[in-house]
Structure formats: C-alpha cells, structure tokens
Amino acid sequence: MIDYAKKNPGKLRVSTIGVGAIDHFNLEVMQAMTGAQFTMIPFKGGESVITALLGGHVKLPSTPLGKSSLMSIQES
Numbered sequence: 312m313i314d315y316a317k318k319n320p321g322k323l324r325v326s327t328i329g330v331g332a333i334d335h336f337n338l339e340v341m342q343a344m345t346g347a348q349f350t351m352i353p354f355k356g357g358e359s360v361i362t363a364l365l366g367g368h369v370k371l372p373s374t375p376l377g378k379s380s381l382m383s384i385q386e387s
Contacts, residue, residue, distance in 0.1 A: 312347075312371070313341075313345050313347050316345075316347035316348060316349055317345070317346055317347045317348075320347075320348035321348050321349070321350050322350070323347075323349050323350065323370050323371070324349070324350045324352050324368070324369040324370050325338055325349045325350065325351055325352065325369060325370070325371055325372070325373050326351075326352050326353075326354055326359075326360040326363050326364060326368075326369040326371075326372045326373065327351055327352070327353050327354070327360070327372075327373045328353075328354060328355075328356060328357055328360060329353050329354065329355060329356075330353045332353075334372075334373040335351060335353065335373065337373060338351055338373045351373075352368070352369050360372050
C-alpha cells in the first residue's frame with residue numbers, strides 16, 4: 312500500500328470518520344513518516360465509511376493505529 316501510494320501520489324482514496332478524527336490524524340502521520348500521499352475522503356460516521364468501501368468509492372478505510380503499527384511503518 313505504501314509503495315503504491317508513493318508511486319501514485321493522491322490516487323489511493325482512504326476513508327476516515329471525519330476531519331480531525333484520530334484516524335485522520337493517523338493517516339497524516341503515516342504520510343509524514345513514509346512520504347506516501349493519499350487522498351483522504353472524510354465521512355460523518357463509520358457506517359458511511361463501510362458503505363463507501365463496499366461500493367468501491369474508496370480503496371481502504373483508515374483505522375486507528377497502535378504504537379506497534381506505527382513502528383513497523385517507520386521501519387519500512
């Protein structure tokens with residue numbers, strides 16, 4: 312995913328539960344740590360995120376990342 316986002320800046324659409332939510336923040340941190348560039352699509356709630364994913368409007372949902380996930384991203 313990170314390699315694809317680096318090679319295709321802005322083409323990978325990622326859903327979040329809203330601007331300023333923890334998953335939005337984590338997506339911004341991931342971009343800063345890896346140099347990848349995603350297009351964030353904010354929604355008002357989790358139900359809309361899943362509907363957009365199932366409908367093919369986004370490629371993946373952003374989910375809260377724990378410390379171990381962030382460390383593995385940093386190592387790659």
